[in-house]
Amino acid sequence: MNYAPINFSEKLARIAEHWSPRVVAEMNDYQFKLVKLQGEFVWHRHENTDEVFIVLAGAMSIDFRDGCIDLHQGEMYVVPKGVEHKPRAATECSLMLVEPRGVTNTGTAGGPRTAENDVWI
Numbered sequence: 001m002n003y004a005p006i007n008f009s010e011k012l013a014r015i016a017e018h019w020s021p022r023v024v025a026e027m028n029d030y031q032f033k034l035v036k037l038q039g040e041f042v043w044h045r046h047e048n049t050d051e052v053f054i055v056l057a058g059a060m061s062i063d064f065r066d067g068c069i070d071l072h073q074g075e076m077y078v079v080p081k082g083v084e085h086k087p088r089a090a091t092e093c094s095l096m097l098v099e100p101r102g103v104t105n106t107g108t109a110g111g112p113r114t115a116e117n118d119v120w121i
Helices: 008-013
Strands: 022-027 030-040 051-057 059-064 067-072 076-079 085-100
Touching (some): 008 022, 008 030, 008 051, 008 085, 067 076
Antiparallel strands (some): 051 076, 051 085, 059 085
């Protein structure tokens, strides 16, 4: 058994690429992923699961077809399953995603921004 804490700052320092989530822990079938964002992502949806965005540093927005939500450090938002959304960040933003194991970051959209799944740091 490993009784060491997971240090977000240390783990985030090991992430160089934007939009490439990295797994830091699992609980049951859920993964806790750290990711850095900058610029705009793609419109996408996750048909079978909600997606949790927890902002650790910086600020970001999530666009929806009928609106937008702005998130700042210390805030979170749950995007319901099946809802099309597009995350974006004007400057670098660090966050934690909480989602079931095996979820693809681009959901049903696919494309060049699709990150490799289950990469641990």
